[in-house]
Amino acid sequence: xxxxxxxxxxxxxxxxxxxxxxxxxxxxxxxxxxxxxxxxxxxxxxxxxxxxxxxxxxxxxxxxxxxxxxxxxxxxxxxxxxxxxxxxxxxxxxxxxxxxxxxxxxxxxxxxxxxxxx
Amino acid sequence: xxxxxxxxxxxxxxxxxxxxxxxxxxxxxxxxxxxxxxxxxxxxxxxxxxxxxxxxxxxxxxxxxxxxxxxxxxxxxxxxxxxxxxxxxxxxxxxxxxxxxxxxxxxxxxxxx
Numbered sequence: 001x002x003x004x005x006x007x008x009x010x011x012x013x014x015x016x017x018x019x020x021x022x023x024x025x026x027x028x029x030x031x032x033x034x035x036x037x038x039x040x041x042x043x044x045x046x047x048x049x050x051x052x053x054x055x056x057x058x059x060x061x062x063x064x065x066x067x068x069x070x071x072x073x074x075x076x077x078x079x080x081x082x083x084x085x086x087x088x089x090x091x092x093x094x095x096x097x098x099x100x101x102x103x104x105x106x107x108x109x110x111x112x113x114x115x116x117x118x
Numbered sequence: 119x120x121x122x123x124x125x126x127x128x129x130x131x132x133x134x135x136x137x138x139x140x141x142x143x144x145x146x147x148x149x150x151x152x153x154x155x156x157x158x159x160x161x162x163x164x165x166x167x168x169x170x171x172x173x174x175x176x177x178x179x180x181x182x183x184x185x186x187x188x189x190x191x192x193x194x195x196x197x198x199x200x201x202x203x204x205x206x207x208x209x210x211x212x213x214x215x216x217x218x219x220x221x222x223x224x225x226x227x228x229x230x231x
Contacts, residue, residue: 004161033218042207042223043162056218091161093219105150105169105211107219109161 002027004110005074006092012116019079019086021113025094031055032075033107034067037089049075082117089114120145124208124222131198131229139193139225141182141208149210151175151184151191152219156205165193165206198229 005024013019025032031050035043045059049069060067064082069075079086093107125140143149150169154162166175171186180195191208208222 035221043221045218045220048218093162106152106164106167107211109154109163111161 004092004094004108006090006110006113008113009111010114010116012118013082014118015083016081019082019115021077021079021090021092021115022074023077023092023094023110024074025092026108029094029096029108031095032069033093033095034075034077035091035093037091037112039088043091046077079115082115084117087115087117120149120210120220122208122210122220122222124206124225127205127224127226129225129227131227133200133229133231134197135229137193137195137198137202137227139206139208139227141191141193141222143189143191143208143210145189145210145220147212149212151182152209152211153180153182153191153193154207154209154221156207156224158204162207198227200229200231203227203229 004026007022011019033048034046036046037043047060047067048056051069052071064080066078089112091109091112093109095107121144123142152167153165155165156162165180166177168175168184171184174183182191182193184191205224205226207224209219211219
């Protein structure tokens with residue numbers, strides 16, 4: 001049973017370009033979370049999505065950042081017009097749906113996508 | 119809102135020393151508490167968890183007890199190994215009905231041979 005899959009693992013962009021990060025949740029999971037980890041810092045919550053719905057985006061910057069989790073395919077975190085301050089590791093996590101027997105409150109993390117903005 | 123406070127690192131210990139990493143939290147309601155570990159260049163892995171007061175989570179020699187009266191969830195291990203060198207994150211969920219985990223800032227542990 002594959003875990004949470006993120007790609008690309010490493011992404012280099014120049015200032016002003018767009019970055020797209022993808023996340024496929026674990027099989028059977030319908031909730032996806034995105035976190036950002038700046039160098040030598042903890043994880044900051046960005047957004048929580050279910051299929052075709054954004055449930056909580058309280059941690060998302062108001063501009064340039066967007067996220068989606070379509071009915072088919074992976075979740076996408078999109079950063080437009082990147083700046084140097086966007087350089088970070090972006091982690092995706094997934095969990096089963098609320099109320100599922102397998103839902104223990106735990107989040108399962110991918111290995112992260114490391115964005116470097118030149 | 120919910121918050122988690124961890125002791126600052128790095129914590130440097132010799133092999134076989136006793137480890138304590140302090141974690142306290144602020145939350146309304148009845149959160150679940152977690153410790154995650156992050157090895158260099160990798161994602162986070164769940165180390166242990168506790169879902170209600172007085173529960174003790176344990177795994178790989180690590181333990182933590184959910185203390186509601188002191189709002190704490192300190193991580194302990196009796197004898198650390200070099201392979202335990204990593205960053206440890208304390209986290210909570212569900213305090214205010216929020217599904218996402220709230221993380222502490224992480225504590226880096228370095229174990230020397």
